[in-house]
Amino acid sequence: MATKKLHYFDVNGLGEAIRYILHYAGEKFEDIRYDRKSWPIKNVKDSLPFGLLPLYEEGNRSLHQSLAIARYVARKANLVPTDPWEEAVLDAVVYSVYDIWGHLIPYIKETDPVKKQEIKKKMMDETIDYFFSRFEKELKKNGGYFGGKLTWADFILVTFVEAVNLFFDTEIERNYPAVKALVQKIQSLPRVKDYIATRKPYTV
Numbered sequence: 001m002a003t004k005k006l007h008y009f010d011v012n013g014l015g016e017a018i019r020y021i022l023h024y025a026g027e028k029f030e031d032i033r034y035d036r037k038s039w040p041i042k043n044v045k046d047s048l049p050f051g052l053l054p055l056y057e058e059g060n061r062s063l064h065q066s067l068a069i070a071r072y073v074a075r076k077a078n079l080v081p082t083d084p085w086e087e088a089v090l091d092a093v094v095y096s097v098y099d100i101w102g103h104l105i106p107y108i109k110e111t112d113p114v115k116k117q118e119i120k121k122k123m124m125d126e127t128i129d130y131f132f133s134r135f136e137k138e139l140k141k142n143g144g145y146f147g148g149k150l151t152w153a154d155f156i157l158v159t160f161v162e163a164v165n166l167f168f169d170t171e172i173e174r175n176y177p178a179v180k181a182l183v184q185k186i187q188s189l190p191r192v193k194d195y196i197a198t199r200k201p202y203t204v
Ligand SMILES: N[C@@H](CCC(=O)N[C@@H](CS)C(=O)NCC(=O)O)C(=O)O
Pocket: 013, 014, 040, 045, 051, 052, 053, 054, 064, 065, 066, 067
């Protein structure tokens, strides 16, 4: 069996959904984590196709872009529908989650504490509710999962919630019962639960 390796930083960010899915699937993989404080590690960064993490390796093949990796490992774990339309509907959910990542990046990059708070307030007051009220509606309509049963889109949303909660020191799901229930379901999945219990707490 090909050796599997996931390279990412020692944070949840764009790598955690991939870790969750690999654990859920019971895959053995090397979880290689880089310290953000030591980044860039020149020889590693130079070896990456676009200088960015995550990177996934399987034997002598490697793949970059978090969503390409997540979709690939999810497909092998039967977490991607075989019907092209159903698959595309879930892609739309996933890209919507990534649209909010786009709003979070300026917050992460901002170094002025006052401006940082302003971005946070705007995100909490406007962006989060705009997106999450819509996710909530979709989940309610589909029996608690985006695709009517567990799929990779659920992992992408839940790990995004965890990342925002860490950055903003909050619990965004508390206003959205269906999102909250999904977070609990994913965190209680076999092997994901064990991984969470053994992982070190993340810091920002
Ligand atoms: N679209 C890419 C974005 C990758 C990305 O921005 N990775 C960041 C970490 S979340 C990175 O590697 N930053 C290090 C750098 O810029 O040197 C993906 O989804 O994988």
